[in-house]
Amino acid sequence: MRVPARTAGALTGLTLVLGGVAFTAPAAHADIPACTGLVQQAGVEVSDAVGTACTQGVHGDLAGCVSGLTGAGVPGGAANGACRMAANPP
Known part of the structure; x- marks a missing residue:
């Protein structure tokens, strides 16, 4: 069961990272x-x-x-x- 838990943790981390990029992207276009x-x-x-x-x-x-x-x-x-x-x- 450790492998699926690690996979779930990695996917959660990836989702948070990509979600953070989506939230900060509009500010990057601000001037x-x-x-x-x-x-x-x-x-x-x-x-x-x-x-x-x-x-x-x-x-x-x-x-x-x-x-x-x-x-x-x-x-x-x-x-x-x-x-x-x-x-x-x-």
Whole structure:
């Protein structure tokens, strides 16, 4: 019975590893540099607050991202575009 238990353990481990890759794959496509680039184009200096807001956009929190960017002085339209770039790069 030890061999099937090892096989089951290996398959469970493989499933967890592959499942983890599937959950992290969307974040790999996110684009913080594009977000911060749009912020710079809007004439606002990239600060820690801007980086934090762009990171929120990467994780799908568009409202939090826009709120953070507007709080850092980014105009509303530019903040919205930057956050969308963070979540869905071109």
